[in-house]
Amino acid sequence: MTAPLLEIENLRTWFYTDSGVARSVDGVSLHVDHGETLGVVGESGCGKSVTALSILRLIRAPGRIEAGSAIRFEGKDLLTLAERDIQHVRGNRIAMVFQEPMTALNPVFTVGDQIAEVARIHAGMSRRDAWEKAVEMLRLVGIPAPEQRAHEYPHQLSGGMRQRVVIAMALVMNPALVIADEPTTALDVTIQAQILELLADLTKRFGTSILLITHDLGVVAENCARVIVMYAGQVVEEATTAELFSHPHHPYTEGLLGAMPRVGGNAERLATIPGTVPSPTAWPGGCRFRERCMYAWERCAKEHPPLYQIGAGHVSRCHLAVEPERRSQPHLPVAAQQGVTAA
Amino acid sequence: MTLLSVRDLTKHFPIKRGVFGQVSGQVRAVDGVSFDIAAGETLALVGESGCGKSTTGRVVLRLIEPTSGSVQFDGNDVFALGAGDLRRLRRKMQIVFQDPFSSLNPRMSIGAIVREGLTIHKLAEGAAADARVRQLLEEVGLRPEYASRYPHEFSGGQRQRVGIARALSVEPTFIVCDEPVSALDVSVQAQVVNLLQDLQRDRGLAYLFIAHDLSVVEHIANRVAVMYLGHIVELAAVNDLYGTPIMPYTQALLSAVPAPDPGVKRERILLAGDVPSPANPPSGCVFHPRCQHPARDAACAAIVPPLEEKAPGHWAACIKQPPTAASWEAQKAAGGTNSPEFFLPRAALHRSVDSTSAHQSLPA
């Protein structure tokens, strides 16, 4: 059993704002193995994007990665590296693909130039070699007529094409890890299918690991071997994809699965999770999901649940792990009782 | 009882170039769209970006002036009405927007936003209006005390509810829902979708539900119309569309929807390339350059396929899926080499319907 490629331990990224300290990421631990695609699922405000940015230390003031956090990659703790060394990692050993291809690309440079720049910076290639590499990468990501297309500007390409360019930029240096933050959310569903297929194909070919951040459980089901569910700045469940979908443990995961309409499904009414995500400046004590949970009981208000082991490779941050009989006593969640539906 | 009847709706946007703004081309956003909606029913309009579905919604309400075509609503010819009559008719047909962050005036309290319709149409004044506003807020699941708060104090889902309350304030019978849940998280989406369904049941509303998310559409719609490059290419009852999608585009669209079930290994129908520009659509069938129908040939580039009834209540625009009025002779004359044959790829099916039984449910 080899060591994981990336290991995050107790990551805490807090933002010091006028309205208080926002603990956006509050003790997240996860690992990504070589050649695997790990899915990170959560809704707005759960901290998944901040986690991704923290890995590459892209957090700026007033945000700060707190002491006691560790991010180990290829044997080094990224958080202790000097600025010059982390620059060597960014784009080279760990690459990032963002959600909005238009803002990820510089509008005043050709796409060929932008890909070539990565090669020049990290591999010290000459202009001509870097350009050839850029064309080769465009061909690799399936852009037709890459020699001509390389001379085009981002606004001349469609959304799907731009995302392919962004992926090409990410893969130029053959990184060990690609962090993809909602890479297909802004794209149409048929284009999404193309892009995900491309990512799956390339990762198989080059053995790249992917940290795939998304809110779409369908995307996770089809592309990820393992899944992490985040809520309120923490990991609330982790399991293999098959296990998560067939035996979800945490009530939030259950809620998400129930709230999703699915093609071919037969739900009369979608199950909803009443209430809203609490504010990161004021996480409630005890279990943070308590007010919206239909199983919560006194223990949940007093004791913040740790990650309990449910099965092989399956953990869940829920006291139901030690008192499973409570699952047969559902009740109306506190948030629904207040007569407020509110989100 | 048909509430809304749209015939040959067309909207072209001129492209202006040059110093004097000469018109150098047309963006054919909506190109001859026809459909009916009955009272209390939900017709979904699906398609990807640039297909013209949002424009269709707005032209139907005459928020954008049409290029040609007609819309009959509740017995009125919408495009022929004068300003005063149009204003009165607007009470009956409302709209809910996609982006909760730009659909509410940031400088008005949500109570004022919901009250405006009541004031304009003189439906209530003073204390009666306040009471009505509180009622509406409750109906959409918001605390009435929030009436004095401003939009920026609310989350996306709550703002959507305010937008819905605003639409309901004038007692409409028909609401155009322009991607009302696309910008919301999954759990919030579920709440708003349930709310829309409840309101439909309680008030007998008809919806034109515009969306790109096929899972949500299947849940809420009675009938579905699929749009591509300004044309409706398929129109059917929801079970029929998802069970036996006839159009190759619909098949590709359905196969692209990721299934939240890791056990299912789906093959995809991958479409080549990107959507062509609506300023320069392909000739004949607008989908033909990307089509994977085995019988596709030169005739597809020459003949514009009419929207035909392939099965009772199930319409599709494809000359290669039988039955079709485009005769084999006509197709050959246009350069056709392959005769029409029915094609329903497994990849498109989400139901446990296998292709042979689907084949049998359609006339050969």
Added chain:
Amino acid sequence: MTSKSPAGAGIAAPTVRRRLRGDRRVWIALGVLAAIVLTAVFAPLLAPYDPRAQLDIAHLQSQPPSLAHPLGTDTFSRDVLSRLIYGTRVSLAVALVAVSISITFGTLLGAVAGYVGGAIDAVLMRFVDAAFSIPPLLLLIVVIALWGDISVVSLTLLIAGVGWFTVSRLVRAETLAVRDADYVVAARALGVPGWRILGWHVLPNAIGPAIVSATLAVGNVILLEAGLSYLGIGVRPPTPSWGNIIEEGATRVSDVWWLTLFPGLAILVTVFACNALGDALRDALDPRQLLPAHDDAPFA
């Protein structure tokens, strides 16, 4: 139900008011401007002498600052401090009134042009374009020269007349952006009549830049009036204004430096305060910071 923070952002979007309250520049600028306004209002109580009184033409002409006359006297043996205090009234009044008129006029015109569009917009904007090509100072000089002896009221109106062009363009641009916003379309869908949309939906959201412009304009007009008076064609003596006090000492700055320095300082401080306030307003009204973040990484 949790607090006012939108769940999507996780971090409360600061309101305009809160941002202004937290900005130190605002308090300092407001303090300075309040002091100046109070000086103008309470001039009779503050000024030690009558500003027009020639106190002793034989002995008190052009005296440097002393205990009796902290800012010195001018060529007509008038107390400069009193003239400066009363001058505040004139300079401030001209600036505030002129700016109010020009901003109001420019805003309305810009909003109508932007919202209605078409021929009205084209005509108005071509006119504004033409007006832009003439430097306002030059225009004022020419007009006043032709006019002859101009009263303060007429001067104010004239300055207002050349000051509305920029605002109209700003508001028009803002209106064009707001016009297509979903909430305006929603108002149209409700059947709200055009004039009400303009007044309730478009204008309140389009005047942001106009307010910033107004604040900065007050400083500019004070400078303008000072400049005109310095040239001898603005406020005419014996009515004191900051500009014409400078004008008196203009030719012999090294000798009667107090006639130039003190009004100059007054202008500097006032314009500085106006600019600081305008900048703070512009930052506070920045729409990018008003919208809550859609994801949970607002700062990355």
